[in-house]
Amino acid sequence: MTPETLSARPFAQVDVFSSDPFGGNPLAVVLDSTGLSTAGMQQFANWTNLAETTFLLPPTDPQADYRVRIFTPTEELPFAGHPTLGSAHAWLEAGGKPRQEGVLVQESAAGLVRIKVDDAGLLAFAAPALTRFEPVAEEVLERVAAGLGLPRRALRDAAWLVNGPEWIGVLLDSADQVLAIRPDYPAMAGLAVGVIGPHPAGAATEFEVRTFISDELPCEDPVTGSFNAGAAQWLIGSGRAPSTYTASQGTVLGRTGRVHVEEGGGNIWVGGESTTLISGTIRI
The missing domain is CATH 3.10.310.10 (Diaminopimelate Epimerase; Chain A, domain 1)
Structure with a gap:
């Protein structure tokens, strides 16, 4: 990736699973990853040096609200928990509107994951089946x-x-x-x-x-x-x-x-x- 290929994209770093700032697990979220290659995503995830970095994309499944790809510094994961909640939080905060009120549907390599939003705004995902x-x-x-x-x-x-x-x-x-x-x-x-x-x-x-x-x-x-x-x-x-x-x-x-x-x-x-x-x- 050369400097000529870089472009500005909306970004958030989210602290997940704690009500105390800096008390949870940090997650980097690239909110518009359209056009990024897998190699580019992996390179950026390696650079952030966080447990996971996520890249949000338009869904390919008509049931989903958005698609997420999840990377550690060394590999892509089909599913992970704090990236699921943190990505949903960042997507909503950036103005995302779910198709169904109170429920988001996230598309990932592991399939569709439902995420509900309670009256206080707390997010919770439906645990995927154990493989x-x-x-x-x-x-x-x-x-x-x-x-x-x-x-x-x-x-x-x-x-x-x-x-x-x-x-x-x-x-x-x-x-x-x-x-x-x-x-x-x-x-x-x-x-x-x-x-x-x-x-x-x-x-x-x-x-x-x-x-x-x-x-x-x-x-x-x-x-x-x-x-x-x-x-x-x-x-x-x-x-x-x-x-x-x-x-x-x-x-x-x-x-x-x-x-x-x-x-x-x-x-x-x-x-x-x-x-x-x-x-x-x-x-x-």
């Missing part, structure tokens, strides 16, 4: 336990929770155990592991969540919509979580992520607050 939901092999669980610095017996249950990202979900006995984890990324290299544990009754949130990505750029994600969507289906479906609950995430990183989960109308809805913190144009 892989099964027990985790014992040898993989041994690696996971080593990576979490826990004895194997501390992993109360585990399952593959794949809805785009290939999460392994791990249930622990308590939120305190989740918060105490000091990850050993090399021990679980190549795995994406989400951990969830219940808070005691009366706490501000019902669960504590942490997610660890052990690829070429190991990191802990601040707040993760895709994992929370899979974990909600797993735990509500097995009776280990109520039909409505709130999970906190990012606590160890100094963030105040809050993910609101609600079962209703045959869906699991995953929602949270979004705030635009940067807006303007980007030359890309």
Whole structure:
């Protein structure tokens, strides 16, 4: 991409899953990506160095309000949670009008995702179906336990929770155990592991969540919509979580992520607050 090919496009950077500015997970959104190549999108996503960058386009499906492409610094994802909410927030804020009042339909590589808007303006997406939901092999669980610095017996249950990202979900006995984890990324290299544990009754949130990505750029994600969507289906479906609950995430990183989960109308809805913190144009 040479300077001669650059053009100004509307841009927003959105903080997702927190009511506190800088308390959630940041997302870069290019609001008009018409004419951009896949290589150009990937180059820009690499440059932002955020967990995800999204590019909004006109839909190709007549049921959709807009189309989104989601990129990490190294690859394109078919679906991700905080990019879904943040993109919908940015699209609405830029003047987007959904075909159906109170419901947006987002087209992505994973298919159509419904996003509802409640009376207070809170967005929530319908959790996509899990494309892989099964027990985790014992040898993989041994690696996971080593990576979490826990004895194997501390992993109360585990399952593959794949809805785009290939999460392994791990249930622990308590939120305190989740918060105490000091990850050993090399021990679980190549795995994406989400951990969830219940808070005691009366706490501000019902669960504590942490997610660890052990690829070429190991990191802990601040707040993760895709994992929370899979974990909600797993735990509500097995009776280990109520039909409505709130999970906190990012606590160890100094963030105040809050993910609101609600079962209703045959869906699991995953929602949270979004705030635009940067807006303007980007030359890309």
